[in-house]
Amino acid sequence: MLKTIVVIASALTFVTGPALACKGPHVKFTDDFRQIDDSWGVDPKSDTVTVEAGKVKVKADPSGGYTILYGGAVFDDADLCVTVQVPSQTGNADQLAAGPVFWAQDYNNYYTFAITPGGSAAIVRRIRGKWIYVLEYRKADGIKTHPGEKNVLRVTTSGNVITSYINDVKFASVKGQVPENGGAIGLHAESEQAHRDTWKFIDLKVTDLPP
């Protein structure tokens, strides 16, 4: 996966993402998924995570979830955005979910903002290996739910406040507990009971917060 860390860069120079993406003027991180970046810690022998034509594909086991974390940087106040493509084939649309990970300390401690092809979204926290809902799954306006459709998910974190957006429509603003010195980002995908669903992620980016 190709990533570019740009600590302080001009928006005019680097912001080439979709209109619905992050709004901060300075890009801190991007990945267009056209080359492998070992900072993702992906197992090359496994077919769970693969990179292809600017997309990272995640195929979690049935009834399971899969998370990858980017080890190259940590972020505190930030604007994180990624395009999430709904699997082409799904059975039970409410059993699978995917979205960005933020404020991660390790694989047992992180937050994720996830959507389902059933049109719901939630903010969930993994703490010491257990899941707790920060905001339980609820119907969200504006999620594109058809197979292959793309949604831009965006999370801003400012202090202990998490604000989430779907296709530029605000979903919710909640409070959380930011790890000391910030946390890693990542991607999370879950498959339904009966088979491995293929979620695709495109155009991952982190900027600072918009003024």
Added chain:
Amino acid sequence: MSKRASAIAVAAGLGMFLAASSAQACKGPHVQFSDDFREVDQTWGTEQDGDAVTVEDGKVKFKADPDAGYAVLYGGALFDDADICVTVQMPNNFKQGDMIEAGPLFWAEDHSNYYYFELDPNGKVALERKVKGKWVTVLGWRQVPNAKTGAGAKNVLRVTTSGNTITVYVNDEKIASVKGQQPDGGGQIGLRADSERDKRDTWKFSNLKVTDVAP
């Protein structure tokens, strides 16, 4: 619930500001969380539609369905050793005071696993635990001499947790100290209220606060 079955859900919009401290409130020097219920905080995970939980003038009002309970959990933080306090106001109209109760939740893992320190309009309290959706009595119902009773009466309920020890207070009077099982990594806090069999009772909560444990 020991008194009746419960129907749990998530609820309304609440607020988060530093609350004005009450003499009978938490004693720890550092405030970890407070909510004066003057602004909506979606971290309470409330339903957008429905009137089970509403916020008004610094109070959060619970109206559980008849013969049911309603609980909300705060998803924004976990607490292990803590001092939790909240003012609980009794309904203005109720028929069967021994059938309803309300109070704070703590050490919650989800809506099927938490502890509930509850007060009824007759001035009795109990501590119950929900484990995998089933109720277990930790401390049976007992009369609290200094509890304010009757329609609209307000009482400050306080719970301190230190290690596996839970201590409960009403209006600054210690009621009991019992042992419990703290969730690994701490638990969520929340609020719960229960209605009597034939009508929806309106319980009100105000000045919810969590501090560390007093030295």
